[in-house]
Amino acid sequence: MTPTPTSIDRVVLPTDSTIPVARSAEYDTYFRISRSDDAHAWAVSALAVVTAITTDLPQSTLDNDSRLRLLDALAVVVGDASAAAAAAAQERSPSPLAAPPNHSETGQHDRTLQAPNAAAQQAITRWKKGHHLFHLFVISMNSRLAAVLESLASEQWPDLADQLTELGTLYAGATESMRYASDFSPEIYRDFVRPSMEPPWLEPGFSAVFNRDHDVMLTRAKVVRTTLKTAELPSVAADSARRLWKSQAENRRAHQLICQRFVPGGDSLLQEHFDAADQSN
Template sequence: MARCPGVRPMSSEEPLTPLTLATDSRIPVPAAADATTADYDRYFHIVRHAPDLMSWTCGVLRLQAAVLDDLPHTGLDDSQRAAVLTGLLHTSHAALAAWLRPEPGSVPADGPAHGSDDALRRWKLGHQLFHLLLTTMNSTLDDTMAAVGAAQWRSVRHGLERLRTLYDAATAAMAYASDFPASVYASDVRPTMEPPFAAPGFSGTLNQEHRVMTERMHALRAALGKLPAPPSLLAEIRTEEALLRAAQRRNRQAHAAICERCVPDGTSLLLRHTTRRRSGRAACE
């Protein structure tokens, strides 16, 4: 007699096992199980594990980009969109703030990378960050200038405070961009800014965002010369103005230190190109 695979024949000496039947005398129908958290996560494409901070931050930024791309196509009103953007702002702030160590400490045990490819990538990545900060500064300068014209003194003070923070961030971005030995700059980084890799006369003076920032900063300084603000608010504005000037001094000092470390003879690529061009003209004459 045929036997069901996996089913052991019952011995005549074993007690008879009760047969379970349904109360409605019918073959039971499989009942759908109640939804679980796993079902919910699967539907909304949520994966739960123990991500490291980098994975978490990248996930936050990817989601932010997707929402920003779709938000203009929704029927939300301005206040609802502002609420969504404010939420994204706080989430981004929290994600980036998590990268700050709870307490100041030394460089991680693995230490900084100084390979030629790492240095060149950091040099360019740091300059992109620098440009991004300058762009934010330029928009903040426009807003602060508009606040001066509208006599919105508290907004002026907040604008100056934000500019000072951005200036310090830009100074740190310069340190980040040049965080490798001067020997690596000389052998692997600086040559990439010369022919045949770049046009002759390559220079930081070609930085458009920096030119705009410098012009707007001069305009703001002139506008802040005489303000008809109430004495208490005027004192706060002057304090923030002084703090901003101090941040500018720190920036200039930091830039000079980087130049001195990386180019000890002080000969920039632009100066070298100009000198060669003048020498060539003199020879022709």
């Protein structure tokens, strides 16, 4: 049996930054993601994730540079969460606070046993909490990618430079969140984490391509990159843009290295599913 502890709290993410894609609900269920338009609920959830990650960070194997990059990006998310909570408080009526996420919900993957040892338990927790953090970074990226286009259109160059700088910080944080989420041995991934994303717990072909928040980010990032390349930017904004592209490139390299470490030369679950389907035809 594969370990998937139900003790992991769900993270709440806003619904308006997503594009529905096939099987995205299954992705959200596996990673314990709830959706809400309540800014207060999102802010509280974001701060809870930040607290959990910073508490566990000293026990991780991330080096000091990685931890500093992660903390810099966490500061951006905390600022976003605090601003959202303050705005929600001003708009909120005297009605009771929104109900917290229902942590008793069970999905197909929740019918697994607890991890048989502390290392596997820690691994599956980091795997999911690290993905929670990655989502928070992506949500903050999405808002800034939209703001970048607005600043470009109005030629607000100082604002544009600040937004690009924060985007670079968030990309670097997303890279470190992937390292944190995968901070366990390949053997534990093989024996516990990967099987938890396979039948009978999930449908065949489970994949990160079902991450709708990331799908929005990729779409917006392409538009921003194309627009920036054709714009005549002042030096301060151009420098920020170059640092952003560097952070994006590092993010892609880090993801490839993590995949290679866990599945050397191997295919993703989705590719394996496609290969099996081809062989059966």
